[in-house]
Amino acid sequence: MSRVIKAVGMNRCIGCYxxxxxxxxxxxKSHSLEKSAIKIKTSGGLKGRFTSTVCLACNDERSCVESCTSGALENRPGGGAILDTKKCIGCKKCVSACIIGAISFDYDSNNPIICKHCGACTNFCPHECLKMEEIANDL
Structure with a gap:
């Protein structure tokens, strides 16, 4: 079994980041919001709620993996992708290929920022807006 991050209560999100x-x-090893694999933003307006953009752990067609010409991205068991930074050439094709915009780019390391589904974000959400979910290891 693998674990993936799910947004389960964004109506409780206060935008604390x-x-x-x-x-x-x-x-x-940074404290920059720009180097986060999860993105929290407002939906806009005075009564706007906060929304999250995080890797959905695609299982069937992983556009990020398919777009990677260097072989730096491989299928992650349970969905999503694993990045091998040594193979990455910094072409940014995976960034534009992600259908939900969950991949950003770190210009310092010249590598994409891809969610590992490690759960760090879920452990520090004070309102339990995010949770880890167990899923089958389908490849």
């Missing part, structure tokens, strides 16, 4: 900061710190 704790999830983004914990992702950035745990995976990139």
């Amino acid at each position: 704790s999830c983004m900061l914990s992702c950035s710190a745990a995976n990139y």
Whole structure:
């Protein structure tokens, strides 16, 4: 069984960005919101709610993996992708290929920022807007 991140209660989100900061710190040794694999933003307006953009752990057609010409992205068991930074050539094709815009690019390392579904964000969300879900390891 693999685990994936699911947004389950974004109506409770207050936009504290704790999830983004914990992702950035745990995976990139940074405290920059720009180096987070999860993105929290407002839906707009005075009564706008917050929304999350995080890898959906695609299982069938993984456009990010299919677009990678260097072989740096491989299928992650349970869905999504695993990045081999040594193989990445920084072409950014995976960024534009992601159908929901969940992949951003780190210009310092010249690598994409891809969710590992590690759960750092879920552990630091004070309102339990995100959770880890167990899923089958289909490839």
